[in-house]
Amino acid sequence: MSAVAVEVEAPTMPEVxxxxxxxxxxxxxxxxxxxxxxxxxLFAITGFFAVGGLMATLMRLxxxxxxxxxxxxxxxxxxxxxxxxxxxxxxLAPSIPTVLGNFLIPIMIGARDVAFPKLNLLSWYxxxxxxxxxxxxxxxGGVDTGWTLYTPLSTTYANGNVLSAAVGIFISGFSSIxxxxxxxxxxxxxxxxxxTWFRLPLFIWALYATSVxxxxxMPVIAITLALIALExxxxxxxxxxxLGGDPILFQHLFWxxxxxxVYILILPSMGVVSELVAAGCRKRVFGYSFVAFSSVSIxxxxxxVWGHHMFLTGQSVYAGFVFSxxxxxxxxxxAIKVFNWTATMHKASxxxxxxxxxxxxxxxxxxxxxxxxxxxxxxxxxxxxxxTYFVVAHFHYVMVGGAIMGYLGGMHLWWPKMxxxxxxxxxxxxxxxxxxxxxxxxxxxxxxxxxxGMPRRYAVYPAEFQVLNVMSSAGAxxxxxxxxxPLIYFTWSAFKxxxxxxxxxxxxGLEWTIPSPPPTNNFDETPxxxxxxxxxxxxxHVG
Amino acid sequence: MYGFPLQPEQASTLSVEMxxxxxxxxxxxxxxxxxIFATVFYFAIKYRRRDxxxxxxxxxxxxxxxxxxxxxxxxxxxxxxxxxxxxxxRASTPPPSATEIFVVxxxxxxxxxxxxxxxxxxxxxxxxxxxxxxxxxxxxVIHDFGVPAFxxxxxxxxxxxSTEWFEATKTGEFxxxxxxxxxxxxxxxxxxxxxxSHEDYARWLASQLNAKPMSVTGxxxxxxxxxxxCHTPEGxxxxxxxxxxxxxxxxxxxxxxxxxxxxYLRESILGPExxxxxxPNMPTYQGQMNEEEVLQLIAYxxxxxxxxxxxxxxx
Numbered sequence: 042m043s044a045v046a047v048e049v050e051a052p053t054m055p056e057v058x059x060x061x062x063x064x065x066x067x068x069x070x071x072x073x074x075x076x077x078x079x080x081x082x083l084f085a086i087t088g089f090f091a092v093g094g095l096m097a098t099l100m101r102l103x104x105x106x107x108x109x110x111x112x113x114x115x116x117x118x119x120x121x122x123x124x125x126x127x128x129x130x131x132x133l134a135p136s137i138p139t140v141l142g143n144f145l146i147p148i149m150i151g152a153r154d155v156a157f158p159k160l161n162l163l164s165w166y167x168x169x170x171x172x173x174x175x176x177x178x179x180x181x182g183g184v185d186t187g188w189t190l191y192t193p194l195s196t197t198y199a200n201g202n203v204l205s206a207a208v209g210i211f212i213s214g215f216s217s218i219x220x221x222x223x224x225x226x227x228x229x230x231x232x233x234x235x236x237t238w239f240r241l242p243l244f245i246w247a248l249y250a251t252s253v254x255x256x257x258x259m260p261v262i263a264i265t266l267a268l269i270a271l272e273x274x275x276x277x278x279x280x281x282x283x284l285g286g287d288p289i290l291f292q293h294l295f296w297x298x299x300x301x302x303v304y305i306l307i308l309p310s311m312g313v314v315s316e317l318v319a320a321g322c323r324k325r326v327f328g329y330s331f332v333a334f335s336s337v338s339i340x341x342x343x344x345x346v347w348g349h350h351m352f353l354t355g356q357s358v359y360a361g362f363v364f365s366x367x368x369x370x371x372x373x374x375x376a377i378k379v380f381n382w383t384a385t386m387h388k389a390s391x392x393x394x395x396x397x398x399x400x401x402x403x404x405x406x407x408x409x410x411x412x413x414x415x416x417x418x419x420x421x422x423x424x425x426x427x428x429t430y431f432v433v434a435h436f437h438y439v440m441v442g443g444a445i446m447g448y449l450g451g452m453h454l455w456w457p458k459m460x461x462x463x464x465x466x467x468x469x470x471x472x473x474x475x476x477x478x479x480x481x482x483x484x485x486x487x488x489x490x491x492x493x494g495m496p497r498r499y500a501v502y503p504a505e506f507q508v509l510n511v512m513s514s515a516g517a518x519x520x521x522x523x524x525x526x527p528l529i530y531f532t533w534s535a536f537k538x539x540x541x542x543x544x545x546x547x548x549x550g551l552e553w554t555i556p557s558p559p560p561t562n563n564f565d566e567t568p569x570x571x572x573x574x575x576x577x578x579x580x581x582h583v584g
Numbered sequence: 585m586y587g588f589p590l591q592p593e594q595a596s597t598l599s600v601e602m603x604x605x606x607x608x609x610x611x612x613x614x615x616x617x618x619x620i621f622a623t624v625f626y627f628a629i630k631y632r633r634r635d636x637x638x639x640x641x642x643x644x645x646x647x648x649x650x651x652x653x654x655x656x657x658x659x660x661x662x663x664x665x666x667x668x669x670x671x672x673x674r675a676s677t678p679p680p681s682a683t684e685i686f687v688v689x690x691x692x693x694x695x696x697x698x699x700x701x702x703x704x705x706x707x708x709x710x711x712x713x714x715x716x717x718x719x720x721x722x723x724x725v726i727h728d729f730g731v732p733a734f735x736x737x738x739x740x741x742x743x744x745x746s747t748e749w750f751e752a753t754k755t756g757e758f759x760x761x762x763x764x765x766x767x768x769x770x771x772x773x774x775x776x777x778x779x780x781s782h783e784d785y786a787r788w789l790a791s792q793l794n795a796k797p798m799s800v801t802g803x804x805x806x807x808x809x810x811x812x813x814c815h816t817p818e819g820x821x822x823x824x825x826x827x828x829x830x831x832x833x834x835x836x837x838x839x840x841x842x843x844x845x846x847x848y849l850r851e852s853i854l855g856p857e858x859x860x861x862x863x864p865n866m867p868t869y870q871g872q873m874n875e876e877e878v879l880q881l882i883a884y885x886x887x888x889x890x891x892x893x894x895x896x897x898x899x
Contacts, residue, residue: 115768187765193742194725194767198691282743283871285855288726289741322631323638328645353728354739355746358676362669369661373654380653381645383620386627390638393628401624408620412613419664421605421671425735428728428763492606494592494732496763499771503759508588547637577642 052542054461058558073158074561079144079459081165086132086140087528089172093127094524096120101483101517107504114500118185119201121498125188126206127179129302130213131172133440136448137309138255139168139220142248144459146224148552148559149242151233151568156226160219168216175209178202187498189299192280192291196272204273207266214259217305221255224248233551235570239333242550242573243319243326246333247312250340254301254308257344261298265291289354296347304343306440307407308336310447311378314403317450318382320548321397322389325574328381335374342371352423361420368418375411379404394546395469399450402477406442410435413488431491437484449476449527456531457545461557462538468530475523482516549575595758595779596734597751601671603735609664675736678749682717685710686798688875689720689727689740692769694760695876699883701795702788706775708760710752711785717749719846721875728764731777737763745847752779802884805877809869824862830886835860849882 059076069077100120103111112120143161147154155161178184184201186194195203228249232241269291271277278284280291319326326332348356348364382404391397413435416422426432457463486509495506502510544553551568552559594600631640685708686697696704710716720729722742729748730737738748762773780788806812814823829844837858842848851857858864873881 114771118765118768118770185768189765191726191765194765198725198767288743322640323633324640325642325644328650331645331650352672353737354726355741355744358673361672365669366665369665372661373658376657377650377654379620381650383623383627384645384649386624386631388640389627389631390633390640391628391631392633401628404624405617405621408617409613412616415612415661415664416606416609419605419609419668421602421668421675422609423668424672424675424737425602425606425732427737428730429732489590492591493589494730494759494761496730496761496771498765501771503774576639 052540052545054540054542055556055558055560057560058461058556059561060460060558062561071162073154073162075143075147075155075158075161076459076559076561078161078165079140082135082139082143082168085165085169085172086135089127089131090136090524092176093124093132094521096124096127098517098521100124101514103500104502104510105514107502107507107510109501112500115185117500118187118498119179119183122184122187122201123179126175126184126210128440129188129306130210131168131175133306133444134217134302135168135220136444137313137451138224138248138251139164141244141313141448141451141455142220142224142309145455145552146227146245146248147231148555148563149245149550149573150228150231150236151551151564151570152227152231153562153564155223156231157223160223164216164219164223167212167219171209171211171213171216173209174212175206178205178209181205189295190266190269190291191295192269192272192288193282193286196269196279197281197283204270207269211263211266214263217255218259221252221259224252225256228252233568233570239330240570240572241333243315243329243332243336244309244312247308247315247336250336251305251308251312254305254340254343258298258301258305261294262302265294265298268294289351289356292351292354293347296350297344300347300350301340301343303436303439304339306444308339310403310444310451311336311375313447313451313454314382314400315378316550317396317400317403317447317454318385319574319576320454320546320550321392321394321400322385323392323547323549323576324385324389325572325576326381327384327387328377329574331377332381335377338374339371342367342374346371349418349423352420353427365418365420369415372411372414372418375407379408379411392546393470394453395464395466395473396450396454396546398470398473399446399453402473403443403446403450406438406446406477406480410438410443413438425494426491428497429491430487430495430497433497434484434487434491437487442480442484446476449473452527452531454546454548455552456534457541458552458557458559460535460538461541462534463541463545464527464534464538465530468526472523472526472530475519475526477523479516479519479521479523483513483520484516486510486512486516549573592732593754593756593758594733595752595754595756596731596736597753598671598675599733599735599753601674605664605667605671608667612660612664675748678717678747679715682715682749684717684719686876686879687718687720687729687740688879689722689724689729689762689766689773691724691767692762692773694727694729694762694773694775697798697876697879698789698795699798700789700792701797701800702792703795706760707778708775709778709780709785709788711782712752712755712779714782715749715751717747719879720746720748721850721879723875725766726764727762727766727773730761730763731758732761733758734777739764745850752777755779755781755784798880798883799887800884802880802882802887805873805881806884809872809881811881814866822863822865824859826885827888830888837864846882849885850878853878853881 181202184206186199268279272279278286280286315326346368349368352361490509541557543556688695694706696708720740722740727740734750736750758777760775815826819825834844854870855868856866
């Protein structure tokens with residue numbers, strides 16, 4: 042049945058809202074409305090997700106046979122490189138910040154727009170330019186270095202279009218930096234009166250932490266890519282030992298960016314899950330300040346753990362000890378979040394609507410993803426598991442089981458706000474179940490494959506690994522279906538869905554106090570700020 | 585072997601130690617994941633929304649609970665850290681008695697040299713129950729020499745020597761994988777470790793008829809490259825002696841003191857650094873020999889006796 046809380050009057054839609062306030066392509070492509078920019082991003086990243094997902098599907102198909110069912114290793118190598126780069130830089134990193142963040146940050150803090158609306162639009166154009174340059178490199182023949190672009194493979198030996206791909210990623214970094222900057226200033230300066238830091242929704246805390254990482258980490262990858270270009274074009278010896286360089290230096294630079302990048306992908310999703318759990322339980326998130334500060338501490342520690350990608354490079358054993366210990370330290374705040382979300386469900390009013398189902402799915406998959414991270418942070422077991430399918434399974438549990446589940450859950454929770462329409466609940470629950478089941482069937486067997494020793498990035502493999510690979514590929518097809526169904530019913534809902542009304546979930550938070558879809562300037566008058574999760578009859582005290 | 589293995593064969597001393605740590609972590613994962621799942625499901629059912637307008641009682645967090653679930657996981661992490669650091673230390677420290685074998689990675693093959701002379705490609709023959717130390721480098725990109733049955737893996741990096749070691753506990757053939765993506769033929773850069781009994785290994789060594797010890801091949805290179813013109817057995821003024829050099833401390837002009845190990849010898853051949861007391865006269869040999877030849881040259885230099893008397897190596 043429908044998720045709509047029974048309302049006394051039939052839900053209504055405002056006559057004029059941000060979607061119909063203006064017409065024509067100019068009104069979209071030159072808009073400075075954060076809500077419309079969110080849509081621009083939504084279309085772009087959905088396209089990138091489809092391309093990256095199609096590549097994953099082809100890879101899984103190829104791995105059905107030990108000798109490679111579809112293609113030569115050269116093509117397979119290009120596929121997984123493009124899959125990784127597209128998913129990380131053009132789907133996951135922008136997904137929640139630029140779509141849900143853009144749409145919600147100003148509304149959640151009681152502002153009319155972000156601090157720099159034109160810069161916000163510019164970020165989208167930079168993102169599209171970056172995406173176009175990158176896709177150009179893929180169409181011209183692709184890159185075969187892996188998304189990690191390790192040197193000297195990427196600077197001296199790889200024949201693919203390393204430079205154009207690097208230029209694409211280089212440009213995308215600027216989009217992320219500007220978005221991060223915009224969000225930080227917005228959250229600092231644009232909060233409505235009486236909206237103190239500890240009244241902010243946890244989603245804002247998470248995106249604030251993410252923005253800090255954007256601003257600090259993206260310049261590092263930009264510099265690193267520039268160094269690759271220097272060595273590749275002018276043969277300046279930076280990374281290639283034959284030219285007097287140090288190949289391991291690249292890994293230090295890359296992972297100094299790369300590990301915080303991982304938290305760029307997961308932190309926003311954690312923020313979404315806090316909102317999903319609060320709305321799905323109609324309850325203030327348990328241990329609000331612990332959840333808020335865990336986001337900040339994750340962001341801080343994320344800059345100090347890069348060496349755990351390099352335990353086996355010949356890095357000093359003692360450096361390994363330090364990075365291993367710090368990696369365990371970053372696990373603690375993640376665990377705190379999981380415990381607090383679970384505790385929120387205690388004596389709650391737990392809804393079985395799709396957003397809450399995604400939140401529960403996230404908690405389960407992220408728990409597995411996080412715990413299996415301990416195997417890799419452990420120096421001893423990392424020796425055996427490094428660069429095997431165990432690593433592939435681990436980060437997909439975090440990135441797909443975590444980040445994408447959170448993104449989809451958020452899309453379901455705020456879809457009625459973004460469009461003013463409801464999606465078909467039964468189909469959505471079914472798709473959520475498919476995603477959950479398909480996901481586990483795809484990536485669960487890969488943990489075992491990894492412990493058995495199957496290396497990642499293998500286009501062909503010994504026959505004894507086939508059964509687990511076939512299971513994984515079967516799961517991938519279910520997963521693909523699970524992702525396709527929401528695309529269909531969301532499209533249907535945008536045009537034909539029933540009217541949602543301002544607050545179909547009976548949720549708290551400023552976004553639910555304004556009409557769905559919201560008017561262009563969000564609030565006709567400066568909103569009265571209530572505490573983010575003021576579910577109780579009396580206002581709870583805020584720490 | 586039964587039908588559906590969950591772990592690779594345990595074929596080295598380290599594999600057993602590593603598996604205990606792995607079992608512990610797996611049990612921990614199952615326990616905590618199970619705890620979370622059970623709690624989530626229990627709450628989801630017990631506290632399901634029974635009425636569309638239901639609003640549950642509100643309450644704040646609980647400091648004692650927060651501290652509990654911060655401190656307990658932290659303590660468990662400390663335990664895992666200490667245990668895993670111990671295993672890693674073992675895996676990273678070859679026993680001094682280990683037999684050395686040399687590996688050069690190259691797109692896309694493994695080249696192996698035994699000090700006794702035999703050379704192999706994509707295969708490594710070793711005796712059982714004997715610690716083996718691999719000294720590895722790469723001709724081109726970064727590779728990684730991994731043997732799942734030994735729970736052993738280490739990056740093979742151009743421009744430097746990395747080492748790993750193992751002691752096989754059973755005879756048989758085991759997979760060798762390149763675990764670091766190294767370009768087009770990465771997934772074909774696989775090989776076999778053949779573990780033989782001591783008798784079989786001796787027989788195998790003897791069967792490698794044309795194999796000359798690495799130091800002998802190195803001696804020939806020493807002459808071909810003209811090393812012997814300056815580095816004479818008697819020693820020349822202004823030329824640092826090679827006799828007895830290996831393993832000693834060397835003072836560089838940049839103020840550092842380094843041990844004259846394999847890595848130092850390699851650096852000194854390819855890009856000599858000035859040593860205190862000697863003029864920097866030696867030209868670079870970068871680009872004039874491949875990594876296998878460098879290893880042979882080093883084997884020859886290591887074969888020198890104490891200062892003054894250069895043993896003639898047997899042909």
